Amino acid sequence: MLAALQDVLVAVATDRAARRRFARDREAVLAGYELGERELAALRALPLAAIERYAASLELKRWGELARVVPRTLRIAPSLPAIYRRWLGEHPAPAEDGVLSPGAREGLRALGELRAALADDRHADYAADLVTYEVLGAATREDGVARGFTARFAVHDLARSIDRGLVPIDPEPAPHDYRFARARVAWRAG
Amino acid sequence: MSFVGAGIGYRRTHRDALLADAGERPALLEIIPGHFFGEPEALAPLAARYPLVFHEVGLSLGTADAGSAASRALVARIRALIDLARPALVTDHVAITRSPGGVDLGHLCPLWYTREALALVGDRVRALQDRFGVPVALENIAAPFALGEAELTEAAFFGELCAATGCGMLLDLSNLIANARNFGFDAAARLADYPLEAVVQVHLAGGSDDRGFWVDSHDAPVGDDAFALLAQLRGRARSLVAIVVERDDRVPPLPELVAEARRAEALWRPPWI
Numbered sequence: 247m248l249a250a251l252q253d254v255l256v257a258v259a260t261d262r263a264a265r266r267r268f269a270r271d272r273e274a275v276l277a278g279y280e281l282g283e284r285e286l287a288a289l290r291a292l293p294l295a296a297i298e299r300y301a302a303s304l305e306l307k308r309w310g311e312l313a314r315v316v317p318r319t320l321r322i323a324p325s326l327p328a329i330y331r332r333w334l335g336e337h338p339a340p341a342e343d344g345v346l347s348p349g350a351r352e353g354l355r356a357l358g359e360l361r362a363a364l365a366d367d368r369h370a371d372y373a374a375d376l377v378t379y380e381v382l383g384a385a386t387r388e389d390g391v392a393r394g395f396t397a398r399f400a401v402h403d404l405a406r407s408i409d410r411g412l413v414p415i416d417p418e419p420a421p422h423d424y425r426f427a428r429a430r431v432a433w434r435a436g
Numbered sequence: 437m438s439f440v441g442a443g444i445g446y447r448r449t450h451r452d453a454l455l456a457d458a459g460e461r462p463a464l465l466e467i468i469p470g471h472f473f474g475e476p477e478a479l480a481p482l483a484a485r486y487p488l489v490f491h492e493v494g495l496s497l498g499t500a501d502a503g504s505a506a507s508r509a510l511v512a513r514i515r516a517l518i519d520l521a522r523p524a525l526v527t528d529h530v531a532i533t534r535s536p537g538g539v540d541l542g543h544l545c546p547l548w549y550t551r552e553a554l555a556l557v558g559d560r561v562r563a564l565q566d567r568f569g570v571p572v573a574l575e576n577i578a579a580p581f582a583l584g585e586a587e588l589t590e591a592a593f594f595g596e597l598c599a600a601t602g603c604g605m606l607l608d609l610s611n612l613i614a615n616a617r618n619f620g621f622d623a624a625a626r627l628a629d630y631p632l633e634a635v636v637q638v639h640l641a642g643g644s645d646d647r648g649f650w651v652d653s654h655d656a657p658v659g660d661d662a663f664a665l666l667a668q669l670r671g672r673a674r675s676l677v678a679i680v681v682e683r684d685d686r687v688p689p690l691p692e693l694v695a696e697a698r699r700a701e702a703l704w705r706p707p708w709i
Contacts, residue, residue, distance in 0.1 A: 248552050249500035249536040255545060256535035288548060288585040296581035299649060300545075303580065308542045310685075339542060341496075341534035343509035345473035348542065388474040 250279040254289055259301050262335035269294055305331045308339070311349035312356070315384040318408040319360075319377040322370050326377075329363045330356060345389045353381035372399040372417060379405060379424060386426035394425040402433055437571070437636075440464050440487045440524060442679035442701035444693045446471070453690040455481055460694040463701065466491050466680040467523065469514045476520055483521035489637060489678050490514065490521075491606075492528040497560045497574070498547040501536040511567055518568055524677055525637060526564070527573045527606045530557060530593065546579045549586040549593045554600075561601045573604030573636045578611040578643075578652035582619055591629035604636030604675065609665045610652055610682075614643055617650040623661075624668055635673040638666060640700055641682040655685035658696050667703050679704060 254276065257264040268275045276289055309327050313320055320326050333356060344351060353360075357378060364373035375397040382393040400420040407414050421436040441463025446454070448471070453459055464487040472479045482488065494510055518526065531544040547553050557574075564572050574597065576590060588596070594605050607630060609623075616623035640663070642656030658681060666679070681696045 248548065248550065248556070251548060252498075252500055252532055252545075253535050253537045256532075256537070256539050256541055259545065260539055260541060284550075284585050285548075288583050291584040293581060299646075300580040303651070304542055311542075339540040341504060341506050341538050341540040343506035343513075345513075347470070390474070 247280060247282045247285050250281050251285040251289065254279055254281075258297055259304060260338035262301075265297065265301060268297075305334055308334060308348070308352055311347065312352045313349070315347075315349040315353045316377055316380045318405055319364070319373060319380055321408055322376065322413055323364055323373050325368070326360070326364075329360065333359045333363075346385060347388060350381070350385045350388050354385055357381050370414075371419070372397075372401060372404055372414070375399050375401045376404060382424070383426050383431055387429055390428050392425065392427050394423065396436060397422050397424060400433075400435075402431065437524065437675075437677050439676055439705065440678050442681070442697040442704065443486070443489075444697055445491070445680060445682045445684070446482065447683070447687050449687055450690045450693075455485065460691040462694050462697050463487070464489065464524075464678055464680075466678075466682070467521070468492070469517050470494065472517055473513050476517060479517060479521050487678075488521050488523040489680065490518070490523040490526040491680075492526065493544065494533055495528045495560075495564070496531070496533040497528060497557050498530065498532045498553055499534055499536055500553070500556060504534075504538065511564070515567055518570055523570060525571050525573050525604065526568050527575055527637060529575045529577050530590075530597070531577050544577045546577065546581065546583055547593075548583045549588040549590060551587055554588065554593060554596055558597060558600050561597065561603045565601070565603065571604055571636065573606045575606035575608050575639065576611055576630075577608070578614040579619070589629065591626065594634075595629075595631040598631045598634035603634075605631055605634045606637040606639060607632075607635045607669075607673070608639035608641075608652075609662045609669075610639065610641040610643060610658065613659070613661055613665065614650045614652050623665060627665065627668060632669065632672045633675060635669070636675050636677045638669065638673070638676065638679045638700075639682055640666065640679065640696070653685065654682050657692075658700070663699065663703060666700060670704055676704070
């Protein structure tokens with residue numbers, strides 16, 4: 247029964263839909279778990295505002311970890327935190343083992359969604375390539391697993407410009423293949 | 437084990453300064469094992485130079501499951517680093533960071549202080565003590581919310597846990613102050629309820645106010661109230677091994693953090709003693 251109480255707590259803290267259901271009809275949510283009277287009383291008394299604040303703090307913490315992995319993408323796509331947090335609220339993270347930092351692990355987990363969201367015409371044409379370059383590079387630096395991708399742009403050049411404080415506007419497409427190996431990145435114009 | 441001194445949480449940004457031949461240095465370093473899973477060799481120079489304590493956040497000792505493959509793998513990774521660096525202590529929290537169903541919270545969630553949870557955490561602590569071969573201590577958290585209907589208070593939970601397992605307590609004074617502010621009690625008065633004889637480490641950190649809720653944000657200097665509480669602990673926590681100043685965000689230059697650690701150490705062990 248302690249397990250069920252913990253499952254409820256974690257669900258409402260990490261899953262936006264579960265939290266909404268809990269706010270709307272707490273009894274219906276609790277009926278879905280095997281809970282004793284004491285557990286039910288504890289969960290019925292849970293202050294919703296505190297859960298909302300806790301959930302927001304968890305999202306913010308995860309975003310902070312991811313932000314350390316994608317600083318350049320954040321420079322050119324200020325909507326990135328909102329995109330990520332919207333997705334996170336619908337996709338709670340599984341507990342996993344590994345050598346990756348929480349930010350790199352989360353970057354890999356969210357990469358498909360971030361790429362898709364950054365590929366629309368509200369963002370720089372190279373934003374999806376840049377987030378991929380940053381996430382794969384960070385992950386490989388940490389775990390040594392070789393990774394690669396094909397970009398539409400010369401992302402390494404664009405990344406260098408951003409590091410110098412220059413945000414490239416409408417660069418010409420220049421397809422490149424990137425291969426990451428530990429701290430090294432190799433590329434070839436495709 | 438006698439008192440080692442006051443140190444800081446290791447952050448990569450300080451690495452060069454910590455390993456330099458000159459400059460201000462802390463008496464010890466607190467290491468988050470996960471920072472070295474990908475490059476364990478980077479721990480060796482720090483271990484050669486400083487006494488270390490390990491501080492973990494992901495063991496989720498209160499999760500009511502049979503133990504996941506992920507936590508077993510985590511324990512094995514920590515054990516490998518222990519063999520490499522021989523820390524004086526390994527610590528984690530009385531909390532959960534994942535659900536029995538396998539969802540990761542990414543941060544600490546309060547434990548429901550029941551007899552069932554006490555037995556569960558006690559079994560896990562004994563297993564860790566066997567596996568790690570170094571003293572284990574558990575920390576009180578800054579609770580984001582209170583869970584009612586508990587069978588034990590947090591302090592009683594720690595008292596019984598430490599007595600039953602022989603583990604130590606990592607008393608985070610700033611967390612205690614945060615809970616006192618948020619849930620309306622007197623931190624100094626509450627101090628006596630904890631098993632002070634089992635306190636082997638103290639954490640100090642700065643926090644911040646988030647719309648009326650005090651958060652242990654670890655992004656500011658340690659408050660005077662935490663230093664005052666530390667002074668009250670003097671002479672009562674006779675097993676203390678280490679004091680650690682934590683800072684995760686807005687990390688200042690090393691000398692500023694070392695100065696905070698020195699202030700704490702002077703309170704604990706006045707220079708005239």
